[in-house]
Structure formats: structure tokens, C-alpha cells
Amino acid sequence: MSFILQDKEDTIVALATPQGVGAIAVIRLSGPKAISIANEVFKGKNLELQPSHTVHFGTIKDGDRIIDEVLASLFKAPKSFTKEDVVEISTHGSSYIVNQVIKLLIRKGARPAKPGEFTQRAFLNGQFDLAQAEAVADLINADSEASHQAALNQMRGGFSGEITSLRERLIHFASMIELELDFTEEDVEFASREDLRELVEKLLRVVEQLISSFDLGNVIKNGVPTVIAGKPNAGKSTLLNALLNEEKAIVSEIAGTTRDFIEDEINIGGMIFRFIDTAGLRETTDTIEAMGVSRTQEKMKTASLILYLFDLGDTDMVEISRDINKLENLGVPFLKVANKMDKSNHLLINSLKEKHPDTIFISAGQKKNLDLLKDKILELVNLDKFKTGNTVVTNIRHYDALTQTRESLLDVLRGIDEEITNDFLAMDIRRALHFLGEITGEITTDDLLANIFSKFCIGK
Template sequence: MVQTIFSDTIVALSTPPGAGALAVIRLSGPAAVPITAAVFSKKSFAEAPGNTLHYGTLRDPNGGEILDEVVIGLFRAPRSFTREDVVEISCHGSDYVVRQVLALFLRHGARLAEAGEFTKRAFLSGAMDLAQAEAVADLIAADSALSHRVALNQLRGGFSQELRELRARLIKFAALLELELDFGEEDVEFADRTGLAALLAEVRGVVLGLLRSFELGNVIKNGITTVIAGRPNAGKSTLLNALLREERAIVSAIPGTTRDFIEDEVSIDGLRFRFVDTAGLRDDTADEVEAIGIARTRERVRKASLLLYLFDLAELTPTEVCTEIAALTSGLSLPVLAVGNKTDLASAEALAAFETEFRDSRGGSTTAIPLVLLAAGQNQGLEALQTALVKQVRGSALENNASATIVTNVRHARALETAAAHLAAVQTGLDTGFGTELLAADLRHALAALGEITGEISSEDLLTSIFTQFCIGK
């Protein structure tokens, strides 16, 4: 049995608020079972074993009427989410029923849980570390196959295990450096400087690799930013509306209608794309506001994960398309799809000739640019575009690395940056012959930064900041 570290019992609704078929109310704490037994019709509930389900009714023993017929799950400590006694009541999802059941438990000694308090108790009782606790929120928020996979890997401890192994190896050297400080007057070295340098190089490589993964992790967590760019009136807003299946952007024959970004998300084959409609690109505008929009478009392209370059098939030749794409993406390593619009206004022969000429025009650095032809206004060719979008991601670094350790949390990235800086300082100290005291100090700071990620080193303020971002019933 795990030692109880909380004296009170908490209760909260763990399913989303609002009317539904069912609602789940969760209690956790030393009195979870007695409180439930006092209002539950099944008299043997208090002595029942854990991991069991029980059917009955809830009623206030002080002469109250039956509130609801329920199914109760009982989980005995330590075999529960929080490692405390946990009771989960499945009742009908009426707002009235939920309010009455919560009020019943509050009258019998429970208190309302704070935001994230169930997961916080799981962390404080040792059921999971801090990185895994944060992964609970990521897993609940995951709305694509990739974000789900990364969050699940972190929840299962992949990231935490890698960090623990790094810290364990550094701690051995840190202990030897501290030992040297204890024998400072005798001028002895317990820590092999050559071995420490080799270890630093290896650990720094891993830390920097994790930091580099944050850019990828941010894409996975927040969606693949896909910028739709092109000349005015190419049909960018029409395409956005077609992809979203709603009239999200204003469509007009007047050039320069879109002045600022319009963006929204859609899931395609398990991948979450954040499409961004932008101002049309041209160099001859006299409109100051439109010019600002064009400048912002170019800046947004530089920050994109994927570019859809949309063009009117009647306006540009294949050579001009390749030239404009090359100019827009100069100096960028950016996947691009060339999308020819308004196929409904061209003959089959003209389209075939365009495709042939486009293949012949893709010389040099543009050989990897796929071409998709469609009519956005008639919803023709959208399936081919969606297939091409998914193909650009599948097999890419985004898809290949999704099962590896990927940093998706800003707090983790900042801690890794701090650790990397102090590890670099240790390396500089070794190269320049700094004293043991300075080496040990920087190594302690690096260890502390890594420990903050998993919660091995934490403060109450940090925990409060993290768990208050959770929903009440987590």
C-alpha cells in the first residue's frame, strides 16, 4: 500500500460539461470509498475489491430521493491513476443530475478538485514524472495521428528515460568533482578530465538533437503550417474555402481583396494542416495596405512548413511558374506544391501540354516540385491535391521521426537550452583549465535544468503554473 500524502478527498466532473448520454464524476483520496458508500445503494461497496464495477442508485441517506441509477468503478490504492483510492461514477449526462451528484459528495466531505489536481496527485505520489504528466494534457488535446503518437510516446516515458540516463551519467562526474572540492587542499583529481570531455561531447550532442527536434515537435503539436501563395486572383481564397468546406474567406474578382492572413485547420488522412490564405503577390501595387499584406505574405512563407503555390493556368507558362517559385523560396528549404487552378476553362489538350512542358521546365533545384491541376471554384481535383499534400508529409522528416523522442513543450525546450549553455560552459572550462569549483558549478546548473523537465527538481510555483493549465477533471 502506498503511503497517503493527502488528507482530503477531491471530486470533479471528468467528462466535458454539457448535456450528454453519460457523465463521469471522479473522486480521489482517503475518504473516496467511505463517502461513496454512504450514498450508494450497494451495501457491500465499502468492502469490495479494487478494479471492479458496481451497479446501483445514489441517494442522500438523510431522507433524500434517488438521484440517479449509476455504474461505479472502484480502484484501490496503489492501483489507480493517482495511487490513491479512486471512485469513478458513470451517471446520466444531464446538467441537473451532474450538479446534484457533485453537491451530494460535497455535503459528505469531498471538496471540488482544482485544475489538474488529479494528475498533480499522480505526479506527487510517484505514478508519473512531470514530463509524463504534461503528456496527459497533450494526449487529450491530440487531434491528429502524429500528435497522438508523440504524446503517447512521452506519456509512456520515452523522453523521461532518455533524460534520466543522461543525468545519471553526468551525476557520476559531478560527484567526483564535488569530492575534489572536499580535498581541495591536497590538489588531487578524482574526475578524469579526458573522460569528462568525451561524455560532455556525447551529452551535448543528445541535448542539441532534442532541441533541434522542437521545431518538428511544434509542427506536430500545432499543425502543419501550409501557406497558400500566388498572384492576385489566382483563386487562393476559393481554394481555402474548398479545403475547409465552408465560406471562410471572402472571394472577389477584384485583385488585392485579401490584405491579411486568413487561416484555419483541417485534418487530412490523420494529419492536421493549418492552411493560411495570404495576400496576392505582385510588385506594382500602389495601395499601401496591400503592400504591407504582400510583405507579410513573404514573411509567412519563410516561416511555413509547406507551400502551395497557386496560379491561374491561363496566366502563367510552366517556366514562369518555376521562376516565381524559385524567387519566392530562395534560400529556403521548403517543400512546395505547384497548383494550377481553373482547369474548367482549359481544354484537355492544353492541360496535357502544360503538364508535359512543366516536367521539362523543372530543372535544377525545382525537380522535386509536384504539379496538381484543379478547379477550386467547382471543387474539382481536390482529392488529388489532398493526396499530394499527404504524400509531401509521408516519408518526410515529420513522419519518419514521429516515433522518436521529439520535444513539443516550450518549457522543455527552454530547460534544454539552459542545460546546453551550461554544458558548453563546462567544456570551455575544461579547454581553458578552469578550476574544479567552476566546473562543478556549471555541471550542477546543467543537471538542475535537465531535472526540471521531469520534475526531479521542481518548485511549488512551477507545479502550480503547469497544472493550472489542465482542465478541472484531469
């Protein structure tokens, strides 16, 4: 690894809890002088004489002036998050107190931490690999059960373990081929080409599975974009409001009230869905409404799920069948949702049940059958693989590296088929190893690390 930690002898300080007023705030120090700097301002027990993983009550004093009564938590290297000496000072949650304490610690020799510098130090000191470090940020930002579980699995090394296993098996063959290059004149074969083919094909299957899991991982991390589409006055805004339990969208009897899309997030079964209430699909001479309809059509093309909503009191089977045919041609998964079930005639309902038995009947205005709708929405999102504990790729950087790995492995197979020389075969294997190493940090650059850790909050 080429990256060398700059200012590694510095002791860094930052607020580890969110900005703002709260019951408590935690100020974190990490570095070779963390304990001695904290001990200069902490009045209680001598922290330098205390064992690791202990908590001590005392005061923070600037000369004779008491700033606050605090708890000082002590973590001695290497048994800390950063594998350095760490002191966490719990103060009262006043922003004035926090600023006073941090300024005092800086005067005593600490410097303000950069974004993600605590986690960066943990990575560089061998606490975990780069994929696990990135999972720390994902865990902090997790806003659903699914995203939390995915980040936790990655932070505990589930994803890294699979990548490391792939690299180790490939490294063995790479070393054998490199060895053969030293004995070219003796015509000695250390690595069987058929064994290499079998290994590469196995690795490709695993890499393909990881790549294919990204679609699921992406929606777990960012939410499922779900478009509510249908004619004006089908009840799209009413449905969005009912799902949100708030009056987010304007509801009116006037057709074309929603002229642009309205978006909000809903947690269903531990998964975040980004519901988008769109302008009604119809021909219109109104310029502004026409722009909204055009945007609706674009949103439908990029959605992961469409709720096709139609008014049972104002739609016939011919129109419904025509719309369903258009949606099937679009190629996006969709649910047929019949709204205003209380206003429909039995003939239409029976006809729908016969021709489209998967239709969901609801009343958005009266909030009837919304739980059934939520269950059907969840059924369309394939969480089975995720819930069984299998590795799911959620990071675009990992996805890109895996895609490059796949191409390199395919080059290895082509090289075996074409019986290319060992030196070219070794180059393709080394390229695959390079991209796998980029994921976990065995292969990295200063710019890559700076980009990754700059996205962290300062106190992490």
C-alpha cells in the same frame, strides 16, 4: 523537490467528463475519504467492504430522495491514477443530475478539485514524473495521429527515460569530482578529465538531437502553418475550399476578393496543417487590399510551408520564374502548384515540366490531383524520425531547459580546456543537472507546478 502538496488530506471531487448533456457523466473522487464519502450516498453494496477495481450498481440518494441510478467504480490506493483511494461515479448525462451529485458529495466532506489537481496528486505521489504529467494534458488535447502518438510516447516515459539516463551518467562524474574536492591536499584524481570530456561530448550530441527535434515536435503539436500564396484569381480560395470540402472562403471572378487571410485546419496523413488563404500578391492602389498583401508577405515569412499557386491560363514562364526566384530567396520550403490545368496550352505545360519538373498540376475547381498535392505536402514534412519511435520534443518548457543544459555542458568543456579548478567545474556540472532535473521534476518550485497544472481541465 521543494513542493509540498497542500491540503493532501482533503478528498477532492470533479466532473471527469466534458460539460454538457450526454449519455453518461463520470464524477471522480480522490483522497483518503473518497470511499467513505461515496459510501454515504451510494445505496447498494457497502463500498468500504468491496475489493479494488470493481464496479457496483446502485443509486445515489440524498436522504430519502433518489437522485440517479449509477455505477460506482472502486480503485483503492495505491492502485489508482492518483495513488489515492478513488471512486468514479457514472451517472446519466444530465447537467442537473451531475450538479446534484457533486453538491451532495461536497456536503458530505469532499471539496471541489482545482484545475489539474488529480494529475498533480499523481505526480506528487510518484505515479509519474513531471514530463509525463504534462503529456497527460497533451494527450487530452491531441487532435491528430501524430500529436496523439507524440503525447502517448512522452506519457509512457520515452522522453523521461532519455533525460533520466543523461542525468544519471552526469551525476556519477559530478560525485567523483565532489569527492576529489575532499582530497585536494592528497592530489587524488577520481574522475579522469578525458573521460569527462568524452561523456560531455556524448551528452551534447543527444541534447542537440533533442533540441533539433523541437521544430518537428512543435508542428506535430500545433499544426504546420501553410500559406497559399499567388496572384489574385489564381484559385487560392477555391483550393482552400476544395481541401476543406466546404465553402470557407468567398470565390469570385473579381480580383482582390480576399483582402485578409482566412485560416483553417486540415488533417492530412495524421498531421494537422493550418492552411492560410491569403490576399493576392500584386501591386494595388486599394488601401485595404494593400494591407492584405502586406499581411500575406508577413505570413509567408513565418510559414513552415508555402503553396505557390499560379493560374496556367493567366501566367507566363517569365512571371513564374520571377516568383519562384523570390520564394527561393525567402528560404521557406515551398511547392509549385499549377492550377487550372484544363485551361492551359500544352507548350506552357511542357515548358514547366522541363524547367520545373517538381511542379504539381491540379484543377482546384474540378478537384483534380488534390490527393497528389497532399502526398507532396506530406513529403516536405519530415516525419521519418518521429515514425521510427525516436523521441521528439513538443514542449517549449522542455526545449528551454535543454537549451540551458547545452550551454552548461559547453561551459564544462571550456572549463576542461582551460584547466579550471574542480570547484568551478563542479558548478557547471551541477547547473546542467539542475536544468535536466527541471524537465522531469527532480528540481522544481511551487510556482512552476502551479503554472503547469493550472492549464489542465478541472477533472484531470
